[in-house]
Amino acid sequence: MRPELSQAIGLLRxxxxxxxxxxxxxxxxxxxxxxxxxxxxxxxxEDTMQEVLYRSLEHLLRIEDPSALAVWLYTVTRxxxxxxxxxxxxxxxxxxxxELMPDDAELGRLLADSRPGPEKRAISAQEQRxxxxxVLRLPPQLRMVLVLHDMExxxxxxxxxxxxxxxxxxxxxxxxxxxxxxxxxxxxxxAVKKKRAVTRKPARNTHSTSARRPMGCRDLFGNLxxxxxxxxxxxxxxxxxxxIEACPACVAFIQDLRAAIDRxxxxxxxxxxxxxxxxxxxxxxxxxxxxxxxxAKNI
Numbered sequence: 001m002r003p004e005l006s007q008a009i010g011l012l013r014x015x016x017x018x019x020x021x022x023x024x025x026x027x028x029x030x031x032x033x034x035x036x037x038x039x040x041x042x043x044x045x046e047d048t049m050q051e052v053l054y055r056s057l058e059h060l061l062r063i064e065d066p067s068a069l070a071v072w073l074y075t076v077t078r079x080x081x082x083x084x085x086x087x088x089x090x091x092x093x094x095x096x097x098x099e100l101m102p103d104d105a106e107l108g109r110l111l112a113d114s115r116p117g118p119e120k121r122a123i124s125a126q127e128q129r130x131x132x133x134x135v136l137r138l139p140p141q142l143r144m145v146l147v148l149h150d151m152e153x154x155x156x157x158x159x160x161x162x163x164x165x166x167x168x169x170x171x172x173x174x175x176x177x178x179x180x181x182x183x184x185x186x187x188x189x190x191a192v193k194k195k196r197a198v199t200r201k202p203a204r205n206t207h208s209t210s211a212r213r214p215m216g217c218r219d220l221f222g223n224l225x226x227x228x229x230x231x232x233x234x235x236x237x238x239x240x241x242x243x244i245e246a247c248p249a250c251v252a253f254i255q256d257l258r259a260a261i262d263r264x265x266x267x268x269x270x271x272x273x274x275x276x277x278x279x280x281x282x283x284x285x286x287x288x289x290x291x292x293x294x295x296a297k298n299i
Contacts, residue, residue: 015291028049031049033271049271050279060287097176130185133188142180151267171231182257220240220243
């Protein structure tokens with residue numbers, strides 16, 4: 001869970017107008033950023049932020065558990081976003097693992113491009129734009145799971161509660177979403193490189209040959225999210241470790257997938273101060289009025 005939500009809960013417990021305004025600001029950024037990642041439309045995200053936070057004020061008086069706040073806030077925001085986008089928001093398509101597994105040509109490119117470097121670094125402005133586009137290319141059902149889990153930092157059970165899914169279904173969708181994100185980001189990056197290139201060698205045949213990958217590779221790709229998140233049982237994990245140590249192509253693929261997930265987790269879409277300032281003032285004033293009324297009832 002994002003630390004901003006825990007911080008907001010703490011600030012709301014006091015009576016200081018300054019603390020409450022700061023808490024409202026944290027919630028504004030959370031709702032707006034989430035809405036942008038899901039729908040990609042600024043006007044819709046601004047409208048969603050305004051409506052959701054107005055509806056949240058009475059609940060904020062009573063919610064003391066950050067996890068409960070996260071589940072309620074994201075559920076309301078998600079429903080509002082879906083309603084704004086209509087059928088396009090809920091329409092989805094099946095994405096099989098075979099579609100997402102790299103072929104031999106791609107693995108060869110990953111091996112050629114893999115080189116040691118720092119595991120963590122700030123993403124560039126261009127990388128941020130490309131990763132934002134890649135996220136919006138995902139089918140809505142996969143995108144929602146990816147945004148909630150990897151970008152909003154909710155755990156599997158919280159995501160399942162928000163989306164009314166089983167935890168196992170969340171894990172399956174998360175894995176497909178991560179693999180598809182890596183693929184979409186790679187396609188966007190390749191298009192940028194191609195546009196920049198002055199000369200280009202004839203394209204190699206890249207028709208999928210993933211069916212000819214060794215079974216150990218296919219098994220690894222199918223369980224990779226569980227492996228990366230430390231959710232594989234010990235014996236299975238040891239078997240996967242042994243395969244990875246002996247397979248440079250799988251090492252290169254894992255590095256590429258990790259990089260895509262890290263870029264995804266680094267993506268922030270903050271709302272401009274000019275857009276939120278007036279709304280924040282109004283929300284703070286209304287929250288203080290409700291708080292005063294609540295105190296009067298308890299006297």
